Amino acid sequence: MTIHIGVVGTGMIGQDHIRRITDVVTGADVVAVADVDFDRAEEVASGINARALPTGHDVINDSLVDAVVVTSWGPTHAEYVLAAIEAGKYVFCEKPLATTAEDCLRIIEAEQAFGRRLVQVGFMRRYDAGYRSMKRVIDGGEIGSPLVMHCAHRNRTVPESYHSEMAVQDTAVHEIDTVRWLLDDEIVSAQVIKPRKTTKRFEHLQDPQIMLFETASGARIDLEVFVNCQYGYDIQCETVGETGVVRLPDPADVWLRSSAQLRTNVLQGWEQRFAAAFDLEFVEWVASMHDGRLAGPSAWDGYAAAVITDATTEALHSGRVVAVTLKDRPAFYGS
Numbered sequence: 001m002t003i004h005i006g007v008v009g010t011g012m013i014g015q016d017h018i019r020r021i022t023d024v025v026t027g028a029d030v031v032a033v034a035d036v037d038f039d040r041a042e043e044v045a046s047g048i049n050a051r052a053l054p055t056g057h058d059v060i061n062d063s064l065v066d067a068v069v070v071t072s073w074g075p076t077h078a079e080y081v082l083a084a085i086e087a088g089k090y091v092f093c094e095k096p097l098a099t100t101a102e103d104c105l106r107i108i109e110a111e112q113a114f115g116r117r118l119v120q121v122g123f124m125r126r127y128d129a130g131y132r133s134m135k136r137v138i139d140g141g142e143i144g145s146p147l148v149m150h151c152a153h154r155n156r157t158v159p160e161s162y163h164s165e166m167a168v169q170d171t172a173v174h175e176i177d178t179v180r181w182l183l184d185d186e187i188v189s190a191q192v193i194k195p196r197k198t199t200k201r202f203e204h205l206q207d208p209q210i211m212l213f214e215t216a217s218g219a220r221i222d223l224e225v226f227v228n229c230q231y232g233y234d235i236q237c238e239t240v241g242e243t244g245v246v247r248l249p250d251p252a253d254v255w256l257r258s259s260a261q262l263r264t265n266v267l268q269g270w271e272q273r274f275a276a277a278f279d280l281e282f283v284e285w286v287a288s289m290h291d292g293r294l295a296g297p298s299a300w301d302g303y304a305a306a307v308i309t310d311a312t313t314e315a316l317h318s319g320r321v322v323a324v325t326l327k328d329r330p331a332f333y334g335s
């Protein structure tokens with residue numbers, strides 16, 4: 001049986017996900033799309049023999065659509081995820097699940113009222129081969145109890161519309177989810193340190209930022225977010241345990257020996273760095289819908305990320321250590 005998917009938001013990542021559902025994933029196809037830019041939706045639909053519908057709600061409520069992918073702008077996510085739950089359809093939502101913790105809670109309540117999981121959030125790093133190896137090492141006890149994590153999230157550059165809070169909400173949110181998942185531990189406080197700003201980009205932007213997190217068990221995480229590093233897209237992560245250290249591998253490329261130099265390339269964007277992870281994310285999402293049991297990042301993970309990013313944003317403004325206060329995790333979302 002083929003799962004027929006409707007996509008809301010046919011911008012950059014929406015088009016990329018449509019391509020992977022069409023060309024990479026088996027057992028699913030895209031049958032309807034929508035975008036506030038209707039011409040864009042029509043152009044995308046014509047390339048895959050799908051229908052462009054006037055609104056996201058038309059896609060969600062279309063009788064031929066079994067499951068929904070939400071890849072519109074962040075502030076519109078909650079509305080579409082809630083509509084998909086009301087229609088009783090599986091929904092994959094790109095991060096963020098919602099832009100406020102309150103909206104995430106509304107989604108959690110609606111999903112629980114429906115009675116089983118329908119929502120998956122697009123935290124694709126959980127599908128990256130390197131991060132998965134690191135998790136196996138940590139879970140297998142090979143470095144003992146994790147004590148410290150050193151992370152870096154560097155983008156080559158960002159547009160002028162990118163503001164300082166986005167370093168937390170748009171960028172660090174990936175590490176916030178990854179750390180919780182890797183350590184199986186909850187983040188309980190956040191602090192942000194502001195180094196001297198790079199002169200290579202916009203005056204309004206605090207870049208880089210150093211974010212410090214503490215977990216419930218007392219592990220400490222430092223994260224450098226530097227979104228105008230100039231040289232490429234660079235994701236680093238090292239976990240220090242009581243008896244060993246595990247480090248994320250760099251993406252493999254050839255080493256060139258020439259002209260008295262030894263060099264390799266640095267990838268330039270998240271699309272390339274996490275291409276395989278995005279593919280696997282969709283392969284596993286579709287397989288889990290066929291099985292009738294979602295296993296990927298849940299609405300609870302989306303809620304936790306929203307609360308932690310709120311605390312980190314507050315820490316960016318205040319310069320203080322800000323406590324993270326989550327509601328009790330419902331049994332519905334496991335332990």
Ligand code: NAD
Binds near residue numbers: 035036071122123
């Ligand atoms: P984009 O601007 O390229 O595309 C967003 C599209 O949504 C646009 O075509 C816009 O017209 C459409 N849109 C806006 N409001 C809408 C509405 N109410 N109904 C229907 N369509 C609407 O942005 P993007 O880079 O593709 O990002 C989309 C989402 O994906 C964001 O939430 C972003 O955070 C997330 N994202 C995730 C990753 C990742 O690494 N997982 C990477 C990039 C973007």
Ligand code: ISE
Binds near residue numbers: 155171174227270
């Ligand atoms: C973007 O939205 C992403 O999600 C990328 O993975 C991240 O590296 C980038 O900083 C964000 O702006």
